[in-house]
Amino acid sequence: MALLRFVAIILLFEAAIFVIIRRWLRTTEIIRLEREWDERHPRGDSEVRRLFVQRAMAGFERTWRARLVWLVMIVPLAAILTIIYLVNHT
Amino acid sequence: MRIFQVVIGVLFGVAVFLSLDYILPSRNTVRITNVYNQLIDLNGTNAIFYASPDTGAVETSDGRRDVRFIAAVRPNGKPFVYRNEDTGLIWPPYFKYDSANLHAVASDQVSTAESPKWVSVSAYGWRIPWWSVYPNAIGIRPVAGPDVQPMNWPAMLILGIIGVLLAVVWRAWNRFIDRREGRLVRVEQRVPAAKGGGVSRIRRWWAARR
Structure with missing residues (x-):
């Protein structure tokens, strides 16, 4: 049925865009958090930094x-x- | 090179304008004089102006289709003819599947010149008589008289949304350029990022204005 096929195509398209935007948003946020940590702790501690990012x-x-x-x-x-x-x- | 850019830009602008003019709904006050079906040969170059075959329209094996038409007269006395077809599901995105209902409404509004009933017909597309191209009627609603022109708010709404989307894209693009150029400037001159209106040309122009 054409209508169901159309809805399926739209949903697939939306899902693809959804995944892309979500990954982009998460990645930029992670980068921002890592920078924030690096500024606060110049010597750095990658294990603690990883935990900090995970919690945030x-x-x-x-x-x-x-x-x-x-x-x-x-x-x-x-x-x-x-x-x-x-x-x-109408 | 400059001329080439200008020509391409103008052609692009004209193409965008024509596409919008074709796709956006228009509203016209007319008087319906007749509704009829007619076999249309879809082997010609004008076939792209008719609904795509996957819309449930039945076509003969040699490419002819029975199409509903709505004949009308405009307030200035000139004739105008609409087709009344279900649209395809993708483009243009009208999702119209009630052409049989619309035909019932149209035949209910048929009137003569002596006792006219005026209606406002929403439609998209162009009427090109020598190419047998007809706009597709979307909706019909009665109006008080030939001078009543209801506001075409659907087209305005769609244009507004397109405008907002363009503004968002334009702003995002400018910020992208700003950041990229800012990085380049920092790397080259070892100075902090440019202050004020940023470094893209439009941003600089805007900053100088303020």
């Missing part, structure tokens, strides 16, 4: 920045449903 990233998962990425999955589908409703059912 657990908190990062709960920030609105990390959660807003889900909009990538929601907004296009919501827009399509809105268009379908406006074109065919």
Whole structure:
């Protein structure tokens, strides 16, 4: 069925973008945290630094920045449903 | 080289404008005079202006299709003809599958010149008579008279969203250029990153303005 196939394609596309944005966001955040650690501790301690980043990233998962990425999955589908409703059912 | 860039830029701008003009919905107040089906030969060059074959439209093996049409007259007396087809699922993204319903609404609004019923038809596409190209009707709603022109808010909304997206991309691109050039300048001259409006040309121009 064409409609289901179309929805599947859209979902795959959204998932790909979702993964890319999420990885990019996490990577930039990790780099920022590592820099912050290096500035505070010039001598550096890679094992403690790794723990620091790990803990900070657990908190990062709960920030609105990390959660807003889900909009990538929601907004296009919501827009399509809105268009379908406006074109065919009003 | 400069001329070449200008020509490419102008051609690109014209292409974008024409695409938007074709894809965005338009609204016209007309009077419907007739609704009919007609066999259309889709082997010609105008086939791309009709719905793609995967939309449920039934086509004969030699490439002919029964297409619904809505004939209309504009307030200035000139004729105008819409086609009424389900759209493909991808492009243009109208997701229209109610053309049979729309045909029922259109046939309900058929009127004569003596006792006209005016309707506002939303449609996308162009009418090119010599190429047998017709805009695709999306919606029909009755209006009080020939002078009533309802606001075309869907097109405005879509243009607004495109504008916002362009602004976001433009800003991100400028920041990217700024950071890259800032790095290059730091490496070359061993000085802190340029202050003020940054180093991209547009940023410098904007900083000088302020």
